[in-house]
Amino acid sequence: MNDMTPTDMQETDLFSKFDALIETRRSLLATGVTDPFSLVMEKVLSPTTAICSGRETILLGTYNYMGMTFDPDVIAAGKQALDDFGSGTTGSRVLNGTYAGHRAVEQALKDFYGMDHAMVFSTGYQANLGIISTIAGKGDYIVLDIDSHASIWDGCKMGDAEVVPFKHNDIEAMEKRLKRIPEGAGKLVVLEGVYSMLGDIAPLKEMIRIAKENGAMVLVDEAHSMGFIGPNGRGVAEDQGVLDQVDFVIGTFSKSVGTVGGFCVSNHPKFEIMRLVCRPYVFTASLPPSVVATAATSIRKLMHAGAKRTHLWENSRTLHKALTDLGFKLGTAEPQSAIIAVIMPDLERGAMMWEALLREGLYVNLARPPATPAGMTLLRCSLCAEHTAEQVAIITGMFERAGKAVGII
Template identity: 50%
Template sequence: MDILAKYDGLAERRDLMLEAGANPFGLRMEKVLSPTEALVNGRRTLLVGTNNYLGLTFDPHCIAAGVKALQEQGTGTTGSRIANGSYALHEALEEAIARFLKRKSAIVWPTGYQANLGMIAGLAGPGDTILLDADSHSSIYDGCRLSGATLVRFRHNDPADLDKRLARLRRQGAAENGALLVIVEGIYSMLGDIAPLPEFVEVKDRHGAFLLVDEAHSLGVMGVCGRGVAEAQGIEAGVDFLAGTFSKSLGAIGGFGVSDHPHFERLRYCSRPYMFTASASPASIATVIAAIERIEQEPGLIKQLWRNAEALHSGLAAEGFEIAAPVSPVVAVKLPDERLAVAFWNALLQAGIYVNLAVPPGTPNNSCLMRCSVSAAHTPEQIQGVVRTFVEVREALDASAPAS
């Protein structure tokens, strides 16, 4: 048997998508023009699917910091921090992210994916139990597998179900034989729904568990200061560990973990993704530090992002589209089936709008979605144009559909 034959079904499904038009999972941008526009197939295209929440990818301050670090410290570190040592910039970023999130300690990883692998597999191990929101990101699931801990899933955003499962584990003696770690996300990346952290904190405290919150899509996005859902919901002191990425609102690449736990630094010697991965490049680290400074100095970016999110959400809802969750910078429009979703995505792209096509098995409840991510850099006119184009595409597809 051919070693890649197991993917025949997926390949056939991909071929069907390609027959309908462009490749939704291999789109080529010939040139990125700004935080909100790129040339795609030679056409100026509005970007509404890049997670560039604050529009900082072209920020002059961030670019200047990256260029300076590149010129002064070279292109890369060529090894892990355990093997090759830390650059002063690595430590400066850890100090900056810890200060920004008001935590005692921070550790950075080269990617957000590795931050989840490193945090989870460093915190939990064989003998421990992880209780995981069922809709969690793939990196979280992979971190759980790497840890060797027992994995128990609970229903999405359901503190009562978590409570029931923790109570059962305690009756079985799990808390006596190992630690209990609860993992949720702040904003969930597919639907844009938000975790009820106060309720989760109350449940985990009652059962003696620890709580890790992945703020990947909420860092720089929620809370007056941009510290995430924990800040926005007034529950920061109840969250034991935070993880996240620099690749969304901060416009760079990398990941982090922070905590007030007195032994958090032990993860540097117990986290394989930290120990055996080359550390982030000086230019990347420098741009992240500059991006944090921009958020601290200009809180208006967050306010503009939410004005745009509310405008897109309300505009699409007013036109009769089904939105998957209440207002957040992720606005996911539900469509009835994959065939229509693929056609809708292609029609949007041909009209100069790029969003994310999200289909099973990568979506909750097998949903088919046009996933939009809003940016503070979008203008009101661009937001209005997105709503107008959604309506035009729906009308065109309805007109071309065969009569039943």
């Protein structure tokens, strides 16, 4: 018989599972580098500049691909919605949380993608979590790229489907996994247009063909390609001519659209039932009126943003070539998106390079394992359509000076 009282029992430290990460962070900060995950922007001046640590800094790590955050029409729409509808809805979409603006932004999405249905979530993470967990459940199979975003993995886990990962962008491996799934089982293939760590694109045309040949539905996350890639900015699926074969497109407002929120568009005739069965949609307060107003205005402007898309491609090609010529190792041999990943030798030197760039007046993302593939440490750059050619040249000089100072080049 156990005579110990509750006060005699040793408390289990539920934080002990994080000890290795705590030690890594402590060791990194002990070298004297600035904490790269605690940067404060004291004032944002434009889509491409902000005041960080008291100095004007060029922003090259914000995913603000199309530079819509300071668009005058977008800001005006948000201010008007605040005046007309107040600061928030205080309710979910299925109760009191659907305002005229929520319907308007869903209509803007339907018009943008040319699809029948659109469903807006409070974040992009929730869009993946909600859609994937609801349409693929126990007894179903999800075939997905091993480098899929955390929100995709979490959606799989929440839905309790059998998860079958395959090697990144490996068409043959994906086909082998599909052919092993039992006959008659529900199958969902989940892909991304642009993978956010290296900025590489998926061979969607071939992958979608194989998925359909094997009786699978297809979901493509176009978070990092919407607004920029494709003739109309609809993403990689449009660019490769297979958008009409995609069952579900997931996206976010926090990249090219320039605000916050997530969405799914679809042509599936039964899609509207998702509003009653998708728990992250049903049990979450809806986006504030000012947010959906800015999103709707931004999306409609992105429909006519061909010149911005052209300039962003110019920026991406110019910086990719400049960094390659300087001797940096990049995540892709050619520019494939607005993301340019600069591979670092290790976390310590990556943090030193990040800090050296910040001292130069440049902000980029420091990405580390386990978020990155193959245990890599990356400096992730995301270009903006509002970056001028002069700024790209300045950025190149900053990388050269910082790289030489740290010994990366």
